[in-house]
Structure formats: C-alpha cells, structure tokens
Amino acid sequence: RKEVEQDPGPFNVPEGATVAFNCTYSNSASQSFFWYRQDCRKEPKLLMSVYSSGNEDGRFTAQLNRASQYISLLIRDSKLSDSATYLCVVRLSSGNTPLVFGKGTRLSVIA
Amino acid sequence: EPEVTQTPSHQVTQMGQEVILRCVPISNHLYFYWYRQILGQKVEFLVSFYNNEISEKSEIFDDQFSVERPDGSNFTLKIRSTKLEDSAMYFCASSSRGFAGYTFGSGTRLTVV
Numbered sequence: 001r002k003e004v005e006q007d008p009g010p011f012n013v014p015e016g017a018t019v020a021f022n023c024t025y026s027n028s029a030s031q032s033f034f035w036y037r038q039d040c041r042k043e044p045k046l047l048m049s050v051y052s053s054g055n056e057d058g059r060f061t062a063q064l065n066r067a068s069q070y071i072s073l074l075i076r077d078s079k080l081s082d083s084a085t086y087l088c089v090v091r092l093s094s095g096n097t098p099l100v101f102g103k104g105t106r107l108s109v110i111a
Numbered sequence: 112e113p114e115v116t117q118t119p120s121h122q123v124t125q126m127g128q129e130v131i132l133r134c135v136p137i138s139n140h141l142y143f144y145w146y147r148q149i150l151g152q153k154v155e156f157l158v159s160f161y162n163n164e165i166s167e168k169s170e171i172f173d174d175q176f177s178v179e180r181p182d183g184s185n186f187t188l189k190i191r192s193t194k195l196e197d198s199a200m201y202f203c204a205s206s207s208r209g210f211a212g213y214t215f216g217s218g219t220r221l222t223v224v
Contacts (some may be wrong), residue, residue: 098156
C-alpha cells in the first residue's frame with residue numbers, strides 16, 4: 001500500500017477555474033502535513049502546511065481530515081503560473097523525521 | 112533570501128565510478144538532508160544529519176552511500192561505486208530545527224552511463 005497516494009492527473013483547467021486535489025496517507029501516526037509545489041526538473045518548494053482546522057493562504061485552501069486520513073488542496077482563480085506538480089507530503093512526527101512524499105498531481109492551467 | 116546551493120548541477124559518470132555531490136546548506140541551519148528523485152517518480156528520503164552524525168537513513172542509503180560535513184559549511188553525499196539505477200536528481204535540504212524552514216537546493220542531476 002502506498003504511503004501517500006495522489007491522483008497523478010494531469011488536470012487541465014482554464015485560467016480562472018477552481019481546482020481541487022486530494023491525497024490519502026496510510027500511516028495514521030502521521031503528525032505533520034504539507035503541500036509542496038514542484039516545477040519541471042526543479043526542487044520541491046513548500047506551498048503551505050496543513051492544519052487540522054484547515055487553513056487558507058490567498059487563493060489556496062488546505063484541509064485535513066485525520067479520521068479519513070485525507071488531505072485536500074483547493075486553488076481558486078487559477079493562474080497560468082500555477083501550472084506545476086503539487087506534492088502531498090506527510091511526516092510521522094515533528095522534529096527531524098523524514099518527509100514522505102506523494103508522487104504528485106500535475107496541473108496545467110490553460111489560457 | 113538564503114539558499115541551499117548544490118554543485119554540480121549535472122554530473123555524468125561511468126558505472127562503477129565514485130561521485131561526490133556537494134551542498135552548502137543555509138549558514139545557521141543545523142539539520143541537513145539528502146533526498147533523491149528518479150525521473151518520473153516520487154521524491155525519496157535518503158539520510159538526515161545532525162550534530163555531525165547521521166540521525167536517520169532509509170533502506171536506499173546502503174553501504175555505497177556516505178555523507179560528510181568536512182569543513183563546517185559543505186555537506187557532501189558520496190556514492191562509492193555508482194550503478195545505473197543511481198541515476199536521479201539528488202536534492203540537499205537544510206532546516207534550522209526539526210521541520211521549520213526546510214529549504215531544498217536546486218538539485219544535482221546524476222546520470223550514470
């Protein structure tokens with residue numbers, strides 16, 4: 001069973017659209033949750049942490065459902081520059097434990 | 112904005128050769144990491160390093176791999192005898208504590224031929 005599972009996409013959406021990505025994780029002991037963004041052949045960059053109460057950063061909203069072991073990312077008013085792969089990432093505990101990455105969901109925003 | 116710097120950006124090596132990938136973490140960071148990403152695959156943890164020793168390593172990080180912080184600024188990953196399947200993007204990362212401020216370098220693309 002994959003530790004962090006995501007729909008690989010691609011999601012092809014027009015500019016201005018709202019798009020949602022989902023992610024499930026297998027280890028119920030996971031404590032920390034993140035969304036990273038990765039452009040083609042570049043390093044992952046932290047987009048946002050995900051908190052149990054849900055959190056928003058501009059056009060981006062993240063939700064966590066611990067009971068279902070499910071994480072989501074909503075992007076409103078998509079821009080061309082949002083085109084990238086979005087990586088769901090979990091961590092077993094705080095501190096120095098490794099990040100566990102999903103394979104990512106590819107988004108293409110089309111003019 | 113502080114950066115994690117990796118060199119070289121691309122390295123081509125023959126199977127069986129040793130390679131050293133170099134990283135300069137952010138200067139006040141204390142935790143250092145290596146991850147790798149095989150083309151088309153997910154990012155995978157290799158090793159974490161703190162207080163001049165390995166704090167955790169994955170099953171990928173076998174005896175062919177070693178890490179070192181030789182001079183207080185560089186953080187290196189050595190692959191002793193490269194295999195074709197070592198071809199991947201290798202990312203160095205550093206953080207000031209545990210997780211907060213986890214910054215990845217731009218990576219070294221290793222191609223083993």
